[in-house]
Amino acid sequence: MDHSPFRVSARPGDHIADLSTPRPIIDEGRLAANIARAQAYFDEHGIAFRPHIKTHKIPALAQAQVEAGARGINCQKITEAEVFADAGFEDILITFNILGHEKIERLQALNQRIAELKVTADSAETVSGLAACFSAERPLRVMVECDTGAGRCGVQTPDAAAELAGLIAAQPGLRFAGLMTYPRPAAHEAVQAFFTKALARLKEAGLECPAVSSGGTPSLFEAHLAPVVTEHRAGTYIYNDRSMIRAGHCGQGDCAMHILATIVSRPTSDRAVIDAGSKALTSDLLGFSDHGMVVGYPEAVIAALSEEHGVIDLSACGAERPKIGQKVLIIPNHTCVVSNLFDEMVFHRDGVVTRVEPVAARGLVW
Amino acid sequence: MDHSPFRVSARPGDHIADLSTPRPIIDEGRLAANIARAQAYFDEHGIAFRPHIKTHKIPALAQAQVEAGARGINCQKITEAEVFADAGFEDILITFNILGHEKIERLQALNQRIAELKVTADSAETVSGLAACFSAERPLRVMVECDTGAGRCGVQTPDAAAELAGLIAAQPGLRFAGLMTYPRPAAHEAVQAFFTKALARLKEAGLECPAVSSGGTPSLFEAHLAPVVTEHRAGTYIYNDRSMIRAGHCGQGDCAMHILATIVSRPTSDRAVIDAGSKALTSDLLGFSDHGMVVGYPEAVIAALSEEHGVIDLSACGAERPKIGQKVLIIPNHTCVVSNLFDEMVFHRDGVVTRVEPVAARGLVW
Known part of the structure; x- marks a missing residue:
């Protein structure tokens, strides 16, 4: 196991459910479809x-x-x-x-x-x-x-x-x-x-x-x-991201980036805390009042972020609520700023890691 | 000249006014005073x-x-x-x-x-x-x-x-x-x-x-x-940062971190655009309605950030307004998230670079 704190300990063939969190992951199928769909549109219109x-x-x-x-x-x-x-x-x-x-x-x-x-x-x-x-x-x-x-x-x-x-x-x-x-x-x-x-x-x-x-x-x-x-x-x-869903550009199924996070605390029945804060999701609101969409929990509200914690308000959710240790996928408000926080990006197809790419132009000074 | 995009082209003895922007800079005197003042308080109270x-x-x-x-x-x-x-x-x-x-x-x-x-x-x-x-x-x-x-x-x-x-x-x-x-x-x-x-x-x-x-x-x-x-x-x-001034913890003169930025556009008399956006200042509002304080221009409002641009509303300012090419210093809303965006930090004393330190624990995966 690679213990370097700068490296993603993910290898092709790993399951994303086994990855350490928080980290963004990219769905290869959606990525390819997004590239193809936009290019087909521009080709059609010259x-x-x-x-x-x-x-x-x-x-x-x-x-x-x-x-x-x-x-x-x-x-x-x-x-x-x-x-x-x-x-x-x-x-x-x-x-x-x-x-x-x-x-x-x-x-x-x-x-x-x-x-x-x-x-x-x-x-x-x-x-x-x-x-x-x-x-x-x-x-x-x-x-x-x-x-x-x-x-x-x-x-x-x-x-x-x-x-x-x-x-x-x-x-x-x-x-x-x-x-x-x-x-x-x-x-x-x-x-x-x-x-x-x-x-x-x-x-x-x-x-x-x-x-x-x-x-x-x-x-x-x-x-x-x-x-x-x-x-x-x-x-x-x-x-794609949550702001693009709101803009009508895409649907939730077109979002290729998710933030994989773990529920690290359930202090009350209405509150869950994840290990993704503003240093993983960023605090870009883009007009939203909360910090992303929790896949599978449409009523969950990521109400507050500190640097390494995200506080999720579950009060509008039904009886099925995430448990301590459970991993969740979050669609961020804004993808571009998330990329800028991570040195490497993990790609997967159907939950199996396909490749890990350096985010080569991340964090560059001018 | 070092052309690596990952390195700060700053050396001890350089003047901060000559540094490429945007980048955070740390005032050595204020840094030392902040460390000493807090420790003296805790020592006094055991x-x-x-x-x-x-x-x-x-x-x-x-x-x-x-x-x-x-x-x-x-x-x-x-x-x-x-x-x-x-x-x-x-x-x-x-x-x-x-x-x-x-x-x-x-x-x-x-x-x-x-x-x-x-x-x-x-x-x-x-x-x-x-x-x-x-x-x-x-x-x-x-x-x-x-x-x-x-x-x-x-x-x-x-x-x-x-x-x-x-x-x-x-x-x-x-x-x-x-x-x-x-x-x-x-x-x-x-x-x-x-x-x-x-x-x-x-x-x-x-x-x-x-x-x-x-x-x-x-x-x-x-x-x-x-x-x-x-x-x-x-x-x-x-x-220290703008949120700590608001909290009454410190004054503007205790803020050791500034973001050095350049005015890159003056599209109208009331608008200036700087080269510091959400990838330099972050979008942490912490309850503020804008994105930092422009030193020397107390009426200037950093009204909007995109990733590499900040839009400053100058409409409340007097006749003295920043010009294209001019460098400005910004006190960020929140310092901790700014540190997380940069691989190296430039320190200075009275505007002269003293050292460049790697931000060794920046951007670590878990």
């Missing part, structure tokens, strides 16, 4: 699909996504992109305003070694910082990030998008690579309207727009409702 | 102090706590205890119900190699699981966890505490090691009342109680208000 690796941070899964038909991958920071470049990925979009000497130095190195690197920018400051460090010999591709209503980053108007695109195109070391947005869910009309106007402005300015990229899992299967979009980015769809 | 290492997960910091006068350390899982045993710590309390074959096997190995290992139990199931695997030759010390009102784990009444203590004492392989609680803040009267009754029951049963252990940082400096308590456990006090 939309390029660029999976976001933030959800899994595992090169082998990105490889499966690309083999299914995805065109390139999406990362959120340079260090993630470095890990995936090391794993052989050649088409990477980093959807972030890259600022500062150290990050731009790393970006230069990365741009030298993969075929197709793109970043986003939403300000003249970001563009000028990049422009100062790239040259026509090996230019960097830059997309303009547009705020189509989500209220995060992005230029605020189609005019501003075209203006920033012009600034990018005027830099010898940069290439204008298209428009990008991270929209609110179900915001197709806003996305379509913003991008249509921005494309008209670009045309007036004589600028070619190589791509129009939108994103998000909640409305993934409605991407075609904004026909101006040529590319879609999404991460969560590969595992 | 209460044994057992720091909880969950907050920092760094053996060098536990060493400083013990050198200041702490008696042993508190861990929350076996794997953490293994890391600290490897670092030479000989007196470790794991405040958890340990269940299951793999964990108990590890616990046996740990009990063989350190002088003083204790765990907690709140049920006959936990006790019988432990009893089956330990023998009189090398017994395991077990404390009874009591629920004095926090509503997490613990037996519900003083009678139940004495009963479980009796069960522990009757096992050849176990030793009853005392009573333990993780109380609500400011619950001294409830703690005093519960433990006083439990001690009376233990006395009636002829059971000696070697220790009465309470815990928590929010009411740390009121530990003496429950004079029945012989030992206090606390973790957060070493770094």
Whole structure:
């Protein structure tokens, strides 16, 4: 038995019921179905699909996504992109305003070694910082990030998008690579309207727009409702989670990630305590009032988390209640942040471990 | 320059203003003052102090706590205890119900190699699981966890505490090691009342109680208000955070941990976006409605986090607002969960890096 505290003591062939808890586990069948279903949708609608690796941070899964038909991958920071470049990925979009000497130095190195690197920018400051460090010999591709209503980053108007695109195109070391947005869910009309106007402005300015990229899992299967979009980015769809069930994207049977936890205390008839707290489930609520779904106990409420304990309110449950020592499966509110807490991920098929993958891009500094 | 994405590119002598962001940084002066202030309080009141290492997960910091006068350390899982045993710590309390074959096997190995290992139990199931695997030759010390009102784990009444203590004492392989609680803040009267009754029951049963252990940082400096308590456990006090300011435990000037972040976007005059999201700050709200305090901008509200972005609402701020590329310091809502996200921690004195410590017990599986 491997006693290293950093390693999962799980081997192919083990039963997940025998694994030490808490840990996330991934159902191979659901994983494969999620990859296939999304790619089939994008293929049907002729939309390029660029999976976001933030959800899994595992090169082998990105490889499966690309083999299914995805065109390139999406990362959120340079260090993630470095890990995936090391794993052989050649088409990477980093959807972030890259600022500062150290990050731009790393970006230069990365741009030298993969075929197709793109970043986003939403300000003249970001563009000028990049422009100062790239040259026509090996230019960097830059997309303009547009705020189509989500209220995060992005230029605020189609005019501003075209203006920033012009600034990018005027830099010898940069290439204008298209428009990008991270929209609110179900915001197709806003996305379509913003991008249509921005494309008209670009045309007036004589600028070619190589791509129009939108994103998000909640409305993934409605991407075609904004026909101006040529590319879609999404991460969560590969595992799915409770927030995606609520969004109508999937059902409980499409959730590939569960947190395996043990009931460690039953202090009262209405209270159970599990060994999964905020250091396993995270405290991402995403609008929910509790911390996940307990499979098989639909009335159970994960009412509170401390760091290594989760307190489950069983008061609405019937007579059949989990016992001390019993293992339960939890569908987390949000998968992407769970992946970020674990160095290794255990995969299984019908409860039998198939493989253990390092979460290669977990916990990276910038 | 070290390009490894897992390493902090920081060296002693660097200025924190030059560090790549986002990352937590620790102020050496405040750290030392927090350690000294708490220990002086416990020394004054003759209460044994057992720091909880969950907050920092760094053996060098536990060493400083013990050198200041702490008696042993508190861990929350076996794997953490293994890391600290490897670092030479000989007196470790794991405040958890340990269940299951793999964990108990590890616990046996740990009990063989350190002088003083204790765990907690709140049920006959936990006790019988432990009893089956330990023998009189090398017994395991077990404390009874009591629920004095926090509503997490613990037996519900003083009678139940004495009963479980009796069960522990009757096992050849176990030793009853005392009573333990993780109380609500400011619950001294409830703690005093519960433990006083439990001690009376233990006395009636002829059971000696070697220790009465309470815990928590929010009411740390009121530990003496429950004079029945012989030992206090606390973790957060070493770094402090926004929740401890609110609890009245400390002031802003006592917060040793800041998250260094960069303003990466200013989409509107009222909105700034930083490169610290839920994968740097975590989404622990702890009752707050936003995600941390921005030092120097008291009216700024970190209104929303996505994984790698934080959205700051500046609408209540005056004319002086942070600019793109500017670095800011954030006091997080909760330090302990931030530590768990980073492989290395940067320390500084007056803004100059003093050392970089591995967060040795971060992200351990059980």
